[in-house]
Amino acid sequence: WIIIQQRMDTSVSFNKNFPTYEAGFGDQVNFWIGLTTIYEITKNQNYKIRFEMQNSINNWYSAEYSFFYLDPPSSQYILRLGSYVGDAGDAIN
Secondary structure (H helix, E strand, O other): OOOOEEOOOOOOOOOOOHHHHHHOEEOOOOEEOOHHHHHHHHOOOOEEEEEEEEOOOOOEEEEEEEEEEEOOHHHOOOEEEOOEEEOOOOOOO
16 A cells, blocks of 8 residues: 555644645655655556545544546546445545
8 A cells, every 4th residue: 555645633734735735745744645646656557545534532434446546637637436335435426
């Protein structure tokens, strides 16, 4: 697995502009690797994506999609997802 986003606390603001989300930001604990990097990783391969979330009372939930990739920068990195499985609810498709 490649971790593309992690947020363990609020020490890094995720309220950023589009160019910052495109480039990536953060530190070793709280980060977003960037749309450009995600696009480069997924453009020629078939990858799954899994979201793992923890709520305020420490319950864990997950959502997994059978494939994912981003459209190219000229298309504003539109997210493409396959079929869903998990216990977090399919709130993306």
